[in-house]
Amino acid sequence: MSTTTPLGPVNHVDEVTGLLYIEGQLEQAAARGVVAHLEQCGHCRQLLDTLKRESLLLSHALTEEDEAVPARLLALRPSQGLSWGWLAVFGLAAIGVYTFWNFYVEPWVANLQDSGFGGQFLFTWLLLNGAFWKGWNDMLQFVEVGSLGILACALLFLFRRKLRRISSVSVFLAALLLVALAALAAPPAAQAGEFVKDKMGYEVRTGETLHTDLFVVSSAVRIEGTIEGDLFCACHTLTIEGHVTGDVFAFANTVLISGKVDGNVRTFNETLTLEGDVGRNLLSFVQEFRTIHRANVAGSATLFVGNMELDGRLGRDLNAFLGGGTINGPIGGDVWIRQGSGHHSSLLVTPGADIKGSFRFKGPQRPEISSEARLASAPQVEIVTEPPAYVRTSSYRYNALLWGAAFLVGLVLMSVAPGFAQDAAREVGRMWAPLGFGLVTFIVMPIAAVLACITVVGLGLGIPAFLLWLFLIFFAQIFAATWLGEAMLGASSGTWPMAGRLAVGLLVLRLATLIPYVGPWVRFVACVLGMGALTLVVYRRLQPPAAPPQSFSAPVPAAPAA
Amino acid sequence: MNGKGNPEGMGGEELAATVARARAGDPEAWGDLYRQFAAPLFRFCRRVLPTREDAEDAAMDVFVKLRSKLGQYDPQRPFTAWLYKVAANHCWDVLRRRKIRQNLETEEVDSLPLEHPDPGQLDRMITQQTGSGVRQALARLSDRSRMALVLRYYAEMSYDEIADALGLRRAFVGVVLLRARHELRDVLAKPAGAPPETAAARGGR
Numbered sequence: 001m002s003t004t005t006p007l008g009p010v011n012h013v014d015e016v017t018g019l020l021y022i023e024g025q026l027e028q029a030a031a032r033g034v035v036a037h038l039e040q041c042g043h044c045r046q047l048l049d050t051l052k053r054e055s056l057l058l059s060h061a062l063t064e065e066d067e068a069v070p071a072r073l074l075a076l077r078p079s080q081g082l083s084w085g086w087l088a089v090f091g092l093a094a095i096g097v098y099t100f101w102n103f104y105v106e107p108w109v110a111n112l113q114d115s116g117f118g119g120q121f122l123f124t125w126l127l128l129n130g131a132f133w134k135g136w137n138d139m140l141q142f143v144e145v146g147s148l149g150i151l152a153c154a155l156l157f158l159f160r161r162k163l164r165r166i167s168s169v170s171v172f173l174a175a176l177l178l179v180a181l182a183a184l185a186a187p188p189a190a191q192a193g194e195f196v197k198d199k200m201g202y203e204v205r206t207g208e209t210l211h212t213d214l215f216v217v218s219s220a221v222r223i224e225g226t227i228e229g230d231l232f233c234a235c236h237t238l239t240i241e242g243h244v245t246g247d248v249f250a251f252a253n254t255v256l257i258s259g260k261v262d263g264n265v266r267t268f269n270e271t272l273t274l275e276g277d278v279g280r281n282l283l284s285f286v287q288e289f290r291t292i293h294r295a296n297v298a299g300s301a302t303l304f305v306g307n308m309e310l311d312g313r314l315g316r317d318l319n320a321f322l323g324g325g326t327i328n329g330p331i332g333g334d335v336w337i338r339q340g341s342g343h344h345s346s347l348l349v350t351p352g353a354d355i356k357g358s359f360r361f362k363g364p365q366r367p368e369i370s371s372e373a374r375l376a377s378a379p380q381v382e383i384v385t386e387p388p389a390y391v392r393t394s395s396y397r398y399n400a401l402l403w404g405a406a407f408l409v410g411l412v413l414m415s416v417a418p419g420f421a422q423d424a425a426r427e428v429g430r431m432w433a434p435l436g437f438g439l440v441t442f443i444v445m446p447i448a449a450v451l452a453c454i455t456v457v458g459l460g461l462g463i464p465a466f467l468l469w470l471f472l473i474f475f476a477q478i479f480a481a482t483w484l485g486e487a488m489l490g491a492s493s494g495t496w497p498m499a500g501r502l503a504v505g506l507l508v509l510r511l512a513t514l515i516p517y518v519g520p521w522v523r524f525v526a527c528v529l530g531m532g533a534l535t536l537v538v539y540r541r542l543q544p545p546a547a548p549p550q551s552f553s554a555p556v557p558a559a560p561a562a
Numbered sequence: 563m564n565g566k567g568n569p570e571g572m573g574g575e576e577l578a579a580t581v582a583r584a585r586a587g588d589p590e591a592w593g594d595l596y597r598q599f600a601a602p603l604f605r606f607c608r609r610v611l612p613t614r615e616d617a618e619d620a621a622m623d624v625f626v627k628l629r630s631k632l633g634q635y636d637p638q639r640p641f642t643a644w645l646y647k648v649a650a651n652h653c654w655d656v657l658r659r660r661k662i663r664q665n666l667e668t669e670e671v672d673s674l675p676l677e678h679p680d681p682g683q684l685d686r687m688i689t690q691q692t693g694s695g696v697r698q699a700l701a702r703l704s705d706r707s708r709m710a711l712v713l714r715y716y717a718e719m720s721y722d723e724i725a726d727a728l729g730l731r732r733a734f735v736g737v738v739l740l741r742a743r744h745e746l747r748d749v750l751a752k753p754a755g756a757p758p759e760t761a762a763a764r765g766g767r
Contacts, residue, residue: 015678019743020736025721046681053688054743055715061696062609062716069601070618418589497587 013037013044015051022052202235204242213246217453221252223259230263234453240276247280264299274312281316293329300333307345317357324365327373328352339363349373399510410478410502420537422498425482427533435525438476438532445469476530477523481505483533581641585632592632596625603649609712610653612701620656624649646717650709650727657705684747691750699749707742714739 013021013034020026021034038045194212196202201220204210208225213232220237223244230246238252240259247263255267258275266283274282274291281299287306291297295312300319308325310318317333324345327335334357337347346365349355351372359379361367366383369375414421427434446469452462485501488508509526513519577598583591603624607617628648635644700708706728713719713727724739725732 012678016736016740019740023721023736025736043681046685047679050679050681050685050688053685057688057691057693057696058711058715058743058746061693061700062712063605064693064697065605066694066697067608067614069604070614073600073604073618073621074597 011037012041013047015047018044018048018051022048022055206242217459289325291329311352322347326350327355330354331356333357335359335361337361337363337367339365349375349379395514399514403506403510406474406477406481406506407499407503409474410482410506411499413475413478414498414502418498420541421479421482423540424479424530424533424537425486425498427536428479428483428529429487430533431529434529434532434536436532437535438528438530441472441531441535442528445472472531472534473527475534476527477506477509478502478530479533480526480530481509483529484508577641578637581632581635582637585635585637592629599645600625603645606646606649606712606716607653609697609700609716610650610705610709611656616656620649620653624652627652642717643719643723646713646719647723647727650713650717654705654709679747687747687750695750696746699746702749703742703745706738707745710735710738711742711746 017026017030017034021031026034038048194210194214196214196216196218198216198218200218201222202216202218203222204214204225204227206224209228210226211228213229214227215232217234219235221233221235221239223231223238223240224242226243226245228245231240231244231248231250233249234251236253238250238255240248240255240257240261242259244259244261244263248257248261248265248267250265250267250269252267252269254271254273255269256273256275257265257278260277260279262279264280264283265278268285270286271288272284272286272290274289274295274297276295278297278299282297282301282303284302285304289303289305289307290309291312293311296315297312298315300316301314303318303320303322305320305325306323308320308322309328310326310331311328313329314331315333318327318331318335318337320337321340322337323340324347326348328348328350329352331354335355337360339347339362347361347363347367349359349367349369351370353370353373353375355373355375358377359369359375361379362382362384364383364385366381367379369379410421446466449462449466449469452465453459482498482502482505485503485505485508486498488504489501509522512522515522580591580594580598584595600621604617604621607620607624608614611617611620628645631648635641700711703711710724710728713724719727721732721735724730724735728735728738730738
């Protein structure tokens, strides 16, 4: 723009140049020109002053704290989003689970279904559909409804932006509402049984009848009378000479059944002797299993057994993982036997055996089948000589699965509690302290858990403690492996560098456990060290802090620019 | 550059050290940075985006991006400039996704004439304005103009940094800023209900 003065026309500073000048963006020559012009031009001085005031107004308006920062933002430290790394990990885990299911679980389920256990889900069949507690089905329903509620909340959270500002409070309220609805929808509590705890021994005498489920914890339990319900028993010796109309579920050293059980029998014990009748199926994890000639199991038998003497009658199939034994009685269905590796006696099928279905055997030692034994079809025998673990492909596959599982758990742990994971890994490096603490935890914790289970009240503490101990064994390797990785690759900080070290450490640990003779010791030492480190870190964290933690305060923005 | 997010009590060296630790993967250092910049970054997003909720979400997302991109940050450059550049790009994407971003090509910027203001009249108008009024007027500007003003007068970015953030040639930054001021003056001079006279509209005259 130009104006005319008595001395002639004057070229004023244009607005862009003026702005660049007040903001210090003009080159030196141009700036000198502006300065020279400003000395003689009041109009332009006023314009530049006004532009400066406008800049101040803008700075003030933009930096003024007119509204509070959302509390959610101040309280959160946002974690990294679902990265490709995580997607890959979850993808691999899904493949692992799929493989595990297809190659290990499903064949077993198929076998069980073939054996007449019905088409129910394996775990339902094992735990939820039996003597343990009649309320399991209700509980299962409750869990299913609850899971649906949680899933719904997760979806609400994920799509919260689409739904326009569903706050965390409303999500929480929705979750509460759903859980409350689930609780209302759940059936009433299961029928309670009779609980008995008696150190000296417990007995249901001849002629005596209990019209309820019986939960008993004692040194010796003897049932001569009748129980019209299920029997749940944790004891040293269980003897059933009478009648149980429901199922029997027994944790015991020795179990003798010479009476009658109308339902299923499920035992976890050292010795099981069957002289009477079992109306339905038998499932047993047992070292010694024996049935005499007059014993009768109407359904199938599934056994995880060291040695088996089967003289009695079995109505349907026999599925067994066993070391060795004898089959000397009638079996109404198929026989499927998998013999474990190791030094076992062979399986004898004597002249007394009468197998109506097929006979399939897989194991390292050929079974001795008497020519007088009656078999419905030619036996299918597969002899498997197991090579050492380090040359077996399946061993590597199995180890790869375990490695993946441990890595996945480790990653989750590092993301959820990075400080804790790092402290525990570093604690492993102190060697003697974690070794000592670890040994104590490793030995004392299961003993204490078992002792707690002696009392009915203690069951609630003992069983979780035992489960926790099992979890600790698994977690221990993660800390030991992280330390090992750091020892090899150098110290790290942050989740991903630590995850890399965990991966390497786990790999080395897994490979070391494949070495003959040395492997089990490596596994044991890693477990003890990790467990000790975990114990130490938890112990330290439970101690009161030496100084109060630094309190959080919101940052105060700087004053508006002048 | 002395950005608004540069915290009190954390000097340049301390900030650089904290950033270095965060880049090395130290979660505590990242926590310090988060606490330090959460509020300034929210306010930045608040000035650029239409609603408080959008700003809140954007601030959260920007922090997630910052953390994942921390490895790409060049320590030779000011941290706050990099931070606001990431934030600006994110907000720009948010606006574009909403299809409410108005594009203003640089050629258009270059060619449009700007009316020379009367200093006295402009001075009177500035004197009458309050911070609140200016903020309300800012919300009615075109996205690019609002973004340019926020980058310059909130984040205190240099012209080079603004050019980088907005994808402009440096020579155009002054023009974009001046045009934004003119747009703001137009909005301030008109009642709240009247539509703003955007640069594009003026160009069509």
